[in-house]
Amino acid sequence: MEKRWVLKDPGDPVLVSSLAKQINVTETIASLLVQRGVDTFEKAKRFFRPSLADLYDxxxxxxxxxxxxxxxxxxxxxxxxxxxxxxxxxxxxxxxxxxxxxxxxxxxxxxxxxxxxxxxxxxxxxxxxxxxxxxxxxxxxxxxxxxxxxxxxxxxxxxxxxxxxxxxxxxxxxxxxxxxxxxxxxxxxxxxxxxxxxxxxxxxxxxxxxxxxxxxxxxxxxxxxxxxxxxxxxxxxxxxxxxxxxxxxxxxxxxxxxxxxxxxxxxxxxxxxxxxxxxxxxxxxxxxxxxxxxxxxxxxxxxxxxxxxxxxxxxxxxxxCNNDRKHVDRSITHEALRMIAQDKRLQHSYSTVLFNPSWHKGVVGIVASRLIETYYRPTIILTQSGDLATGSARSVQGYDLYQAIEACSDLLENFGGHMYAAGLTMKVDRVEEFKRRFEEHVSKTITPEMLSPQIDIDARIRLDDITERFFNLLKQFQPFGPGNMSPVFMAENVYDNGEARLVGSEKEHLKLTLVQEGSTQKFDAIAFQMAEYYKPIHYGQPFDACFAIHENNYKGNITLQLRVKDIKLRAK
The missing domain is CATH 3.90.1640.30 (inorganic pyrophosphatase (n-terminal core))
Known part of the structure; x- marks a missing residue:
């Protein structure tokens, strides 16, 4: 599934330059802060030094x-x-x-x-x-x-x-x-x-x-x-x-x-x-x-x-319980994927709505999220509870799932949630009509961009920019989460040093050592579920990579590792 790369606005260059000087950091670090609304010395101080004294009354x-x-x-x-x-x-x-x-x-x-x-x-x-x-x-x-x-x-x-x-x-x-x-x-x-x-x-x-x-x-x-x-x-x-x-x-x-x-x-x-x-x-x-x-x-x-x-x-x-849950959600996910694979209409739909009265109610939300990894579109998984069909819905970036469900609310007994996740209940005999109406609404309101996964990139950098001080400052951005996600970087025209190999029980992951023309730095990298890029990269084809920077602790030996989120091959 091809992903869209979206480079974030680096922020007002005057503001970025001023903040970089005030707190003695590179402009890349200052830009990351400004993107997060941290644009003054005082805000930076509170960001890097959180205090329980700052809790509200x-x-x-x-x-x-x-x-x-x-x-x-x-x-x-x-x-x-x-x-x-x-x-x-x-x-x-x-x-x-x-x-x-x-x-x-x-x-x-x-x-x-x-x-x-x-x-x-x-x-x-x-x-x-x-x-x-x-x-x-x-x-x-x-x-x-x-x-x-x-x-x-x-x-x-x-x-x-x-x-x-x-x-x-x-x-x-x-x-x-x-x-x-x-x-x-x-x-x-x-x-x-x-x-x-x-x-x-x-x-x-x-x-x-x-x-x-x-x-x-x-x-x-x-x-x-x-x-x-x-x-x-x-x-x-x-x-x-x-x-x-x-x-x-x-x-x-x-x-x-x-x-x-x-x-x-x-x-x-x-x-x-x-x-x-x-x-x-x-x-x-x-x-x-x-x-x-x-x-x-x-x-x-x-x-x-x-x-x-x-x-x-x-x-x-x-x-x-967690092991049982993993077994059940894996089994239902495989069954759900088979249902889609056997239905040409479903394969080309703008939404996924699946119903099976025997599915476990406790995992339908997880299954909805897993299906989006394969079919990137609004997804609803329903099962039967008593005499009703009940389930969970998950959305894709930018699409208001709650509004789409609300547009079909006359078919529902109950529903609740927000833009990206919801729960809903209906009479079993209304499931087919709900599928039709929901698909009709989604097809009219979703844009082509929303149907393609988006990777937000914080900054374009060179491998030489990744120094010990740079990473130590990045660590102080933690804790990461919504509103302050782990920064994602893009490096252009990189290539593997010749040691690329496939790893994982099914050889589904790509292990690399990234180098860049004109740079003295080289970094270990892991690209999960990207085995399809092995041959061109192994034979020296350059590419652009977007990645987050992590510490890899292997048997007590701590090194920096680039966790690759996506790869775009370049012409040789």
Whole structure:
């Protein structure tokens, strides 16, 4: 699949030159900063030296005072408090954060994670009934609840109060809870709108600590959980999230909680510096697997483990869930690809909508993402749950999937999400009509550019520019993530030094040593899934490469390695 390379605007040359002189860096580094909105000495100082002192006052968030007061009241009265969270990483880390903090100072607490299959996303009537039957009079909802108008009303009839901590877009009505903390509320003046659900829970604890005179150092002991939520929920790692992720990673690397320590060991990353990518690809999927395959409560049990033996016991169970998940999603992906290969109409469509009543509901979102790697277009994977077809949708860069689904909303029982990901439910007998209508809408609204993967390139450089100081400065751009992605560079007219070889179990990857005319530098490089370029490159054909720069740790020997994202061959 051919990819489009888009070179970013390097920024105002006067501004770039001025910043380079002020902070004593190359203009390439200064340009990378300006692209990220870091265009003054003060901003650069905050970017390179994140400080917990820069966190915003939690009481700037609407309803914060009411939320803190209701918790204080519950503790004074000896009420039982239930922490209720979604079954994904953000929800389970949020519940674990709350429970771990309060169990040191109050005993009448518990937690509840809804079942993905029997209850679905968010607050459920079953969860409220559980609270009522077990004597809970205050529910603190985490990473969910912003649209739970009817559920909150139902809870009130049972004398149960709600505090909602959410970060999703509100609907037309705000639930009539004691407090609704959500920076995306139109009437909330909190300066940063992109907190994770766990992040909103953290702000509530921060407010509680301020009011109660508790040292925030005690709260910071749980920042490893918050870093996991920030990375896994793919929220922008800018502003307050950057500070929280920076210090959360520090905690994760030096003294993680017992539960996270067990996952790190099981994932085989205990002897390396853990970065955001390790959370996204190694830690987060294992936590998520519990809710996908078994119960999200198991993930909270792990994250709140109070001794090493139980942490490793539950960690092993969750790792087993993750292995099952990988097997199931791989099997369904292969089946889905076969369905497309056998249908000529589908092969040439602008969208993919597949339905199989036997597919596992817990992995349909992952399968949708995997299909986009082969057929780059908006994709919906549906399975059957009860008497309904339900599933997940994923989009491609620049295309508003939510609007496309909304255009077919008369066929749906329920749907929700955002531009790039959504969930939806419909009656089974409406699936075929939905496929037709969705394809019709996408075909009329998607552009040819959107159907071709795009690689955003931060800067054009020469291999000679990659010095030790250059890379050390790049490392200080971490933590990387949305809003501050790992920089991608382009080097033109490079070639292999003659040692190119194919690696991998199926010889699917290309290992190179890149050199450039007029340069004294040479760099090891790896190009995953690019075996088709082996012959021309092996025989000396020059090419342009776009890549990110990484440290490769092989048996304790650390070297720089270029991770190639794409190759464009040049004429000899």
């Amino acid at each position: 939690p009481f700037l968030m609407k309803d914060m005072a009411e939320a803190v007061e209701r918790i204080e009241q519950a503790i004074r009265r000896g009420e039982s408090i239930l922490f209720y969270g979604d079954y994904d990483v953000d929800g389970t880390t949020a519940v674990a954060l709350m429970y771990s903090f309060f169990r040191k100072r109050y005993s009448k607490i518990g937690y509840y994670i809804p079942d993905r299959y029997n209850e679905g996303y968010g607050i459920s009537f079953k969860g409220i009934d559980f609270a009522f039957e077990n004597g809970y009079s205050l529910i603190i909802a985490l990473d969910c609840g912003i649209k739970a108008v009817e559920k909150v009303k139902y809870a009130k009839l049972r004398n149960i109060d709600f505090i909602i901590c959410d970060h999703h877009l509100p609907g037309e009505r705000i639930p009539d809870a004691v407090a609704v903390l959500d920076p995306k509320r139109s009437d909330c003046k909190y300066p940063f709108k992109e907190l994770s659900g766990c992040g909103v829970g953290f702000k509530l604890l921060q407010g509680y600590c301020k009011k109660e005179g508790i040292s925030e150092e005690e709260l910071y002991q749980h920042l490893d959980l918050l870093a996991v939520s920030i990375a896994s929920d793919i929220v922008p790692i800018v502003d307050e999230n950057r500070v929280l992720a920076f210090y959360g990673l520090e905690k994760l690397n030096t003294n993680p909680s017992r539960g996270l320590k067990s996952i790190i060991k099981i994932a085989g990353i205990e002897n390396q510096r853990i970065a955001i990518d390790d959370i996204v690809f190694r830690i987060g999927p294992r936590i998520n697997a519990a809710g996908r395959m078994e119960s999200g409560k198991t993930a909270v049990d792990l994250l709140c483990a109070s001794d090493d033996s139980s942490a490793f016991e539950v960690g092993a169970l969750i790792d087993s």
